[in-house]
Amino acid sequence: SYELTQPPSVSVSPGQTARITCSADAFPKQYAYWYQQKPGQAPVLVIDKDTERPSGIPERFSGSISGTTVTLTISGVQAEDEADYYCQSVDSSGTYWVFGGGTKLTVL
């Protein structure tokens, strides 16, 4: 089965830059997406189509892609950014959506 691999956890101090990676055997022609999920809440789309920031998402959130790895970068991390983050893309045959295992971001 197709898998997206994320680190289980990332820790940063307030004001620092957090980088969360998501790797795959290959990212097909489809895009990657990133979601933020806080406890007890539904996920929120924070990065669309690899690098696009939806309306209402702070500028400190950005996305990038390099080869088979996509990265969510949060610049100037704030305490409110502490959450679980999930990447999403399509499987290698382009027929179903797949989520990464999730990364818990801890703000020290």
Added chain:
Amino acid sequence: QVQLQQWGAGLLKPSETLSLTCAVYGGSFRGYYWSWIRQPPGKGLEWIGDINHSGSTNSNPSLKSRVTISVDTSKNQFSLNLSSVTAADTALYYCARGQSPDYYDSSGFDSWGQGTLVTVSS
């Protein structure tokens, strides 16, 4: 602003069929694929499947044999049936708005329901 409201039975016995419905308020029902996504307690997200207004569906191969997704365009609603449930199907189930996985220019899931906790226990 689109809103998704979902409901369904929260407690099932093994071998029963899970049934959930999601209603879409505001925005267009056409032009999107409407998904079901689940999250076991303390675990990550798993996409179950989706449907569009004309009834075209996609589904996760790991669940395909047990999943039925249907649509009622007269009410802007879509539903999930998952048959022969076991304890492994215990999860928070979400409905969400997105696009087809085989569409080259798909956007992500930009609107979500509030979630329904479904527990399978004898």
